[in-house]
Amino acid sequence: MxxxxxxxxxxxxxxxxxxxxxxxxxxxxxxxxxxxxxxxxxxxxxxxxxxxxxxxxxxxxxxxxxxxxxxxxxxxxxxxxxxxxxxxxxxxxxxxxxxxxxxxxxxxxxxxxxxxxxxxxxxxxxxxxxxxxxxxxxxxxxxxxxxxxxxxxxxxxxxxxxxxxxxxFRRDSRTMPDIIREVLSDLQAMKMSDKKLRGLPSGFTELDRVTNGWQKANLIIIAARPGMGKTAFVLSMARNIAIEQQKPLAFFSLEMSAADLVMRLISAESGFKQNQLKKGDLTDEDWAVLVNKMTELSNAKLLIDDTAGLSIFELRAKCRRFKQQYDIQGVVIDYLQLMSGGQDLKGGNREQEISTISRSLKALSKELDIPVIALSQLNRSVESRTTQSKRPQLSDLRESGAIEQDADLVLFIYRPEYYKLATFEDQKTPAAGLAEIMIAKHRNGPLKDVKLRFIADYAQFCDIDNFDQYVSDFMPNETTLLDNYNTIPSRINEDNEMSSPSNSPMYPIDDGDPF
CATH class of the missing domain: 1.10.860.10 (DNAb Helicase; Chain A)
Known part of the structure; x- marks a missing residue:
């Protein structure tokens, strides 16, 4: 009983x-x-x-x-x-x-x-x-x-x-037939589309050709020493995505204020130097041009968050909310080392904290199925090298080898001119006004170096061939206002026959991206 x-x-x-x-x-x-x-x-x-x-x-x-x-x-x-x-x-x-x-x-x-x-x-x-x-x-x-x-x-x-x-709520395992159907659908969509890129375009023709755009679920690390133009480079991509492509993008700026970032955008869009804007040294005609460009910028699908000391938990929460509210197609973080890993990791090993942040960013890219682009600092060892070349290497990534491991794509920005070098390593290519985008890791593609023109006065990058037209049109006159200034997206999506003079719009400055 x-x-x-x-x-x-x-x-x-x-x-x-x-x-x-x-x-x-x-x-x-x-x-x-x-x-x-x-x-x-x-x-x-x-x-x-x-x-x-x-x-x-x-x-x-x-x-x-x-x-x-x-x-x-x-x-x-x-x-x-x-x-x-x-x-x-x-x-x-x-x-x-x-x-x-x-x-x-x-x-x-x-x-x-x-x-x-x-x-x-x-x-x-x-x-x-x-x-x-x-x-x-x-x-x-x-x-x-x-x-x-x-x-x-x-x-x-x-x-x-x-x-x-x-x-x-982890995603269930999927069978091969399901995955094949999804891949086939993507390939068919690409075939029917007139675009040649699967991912978000950077705005730089040759770079887009190598990477095929920034891919979904990818963590992209863009690293350089201070002064190389990291912020200018990603701001150029942000502009191309949010303005030219009209795709919502979240930009987390942990270093610069939102107002400073927008000032850079206004300078590049209007053709006025930043010092000229800050001094208010503009004619009535200049003001009309400026107001017109600012009106265009106000329609950009760009979300800027300049919260200082952002933790990885705060960033993930905001990205989830942005994805739900605005359907963001990408995230830019400037820059990784200024983030914190949260209270649990404060006061601990910094390398471990950066590793946690890096893994979390990769997980975020997969969770939201969008590219996450994070800037990163490089070690001072780059500048202490005794050789003439100051080209960065993967081992120079600051504070954590986990960044290299987690990233799908690692790019370095290298400007020999910054180190007062006259030429690149080939001893032939002049370094003045040029930057090299080095693809040091590419999980799903080739490694290649892409050269771009860097315009210091406007803190912008552009394709070299586009800059040639800019030089002929504007440099002889030493004008501070880039008359008829305009841009078009990366030409990677254009067919060869469209590049003929009869079919191509004649812009007086780069037809890639203004930064």
């Missing part, structure tokens, strides 16, 4: 209550249906074994049973009533769950396992509800504690909520 009473008690879930005295979300009947189906039919275990975890079951006895089922399954033994009972006996849990009688009663409650995936989903949802209540309760408790830092509380709450989503 005592044994039978014990078995009955095993079926009774002792209800837990929340702060308001309410019973926590649970689905005992669905838990029983899932466990019974897994022991009834072999294929049932296969269909839900990767959907559920032991802690997702509300009853402790059900957690022990599911643990035994997974142990039998991973041992490649048949999952049935006898094998699970034997495993529970080995674990010392058979009597605790109510004995073999209770196991048998689970299989007697169902006829088939046809609805097991639906039942498992209900069990998972109830677990998520309980976790949300737990995190919320902890957050409320901490909010009443005046000794805790408010920003630290925000970071902890965000991290806990993100962990719930990360653990419970």
């Amino acid at each position: 005592a044994k039978e009473t014990k078995q009955k008690l095993a079926r009774i879930a002792l209800p837990e209550i929340d702060m308001q005295g309410r019973v926590l979300p649970q689905a005992i009947d669905f838990e029983e249906a899932v466990l019974g189906a897994m022991m009834l039919e072999q294929n049932a275990a296969v269909s839900v074994i990767d959907m559920l975890r032991e802690e997702m079951f509300y009853k402790e006895s059900h957690q022990k049973i599911y643990k035994a089922i997974t142990q039998v399954f991973h041992a490649s033994d048949p999952v049935d009533l006898l094998s699970v009972a034997n495993q529970l006996r080995k674990n010392g849990d058979l009597e605790a769950i109510g004995g073999a009688y209770y196991l048998s009663s689970l299989t007697n409650r169902i006829v088939s396992s046809a609805n097991i995936e639906y039942h498992a989903r209900i069990v998972s949802e109830k677990y998520i509800q309980r976790k949300l209540i737990s995190v919320s309760t902890e957050t409320i408790h901490n909010a009443y504690d005046n000794s805790l830092d408010v920003l630290e509380m925000l970071d902890t709450a965000e991290k806990n909520l993100f962990d719930i989503a990360e653990q419970n």
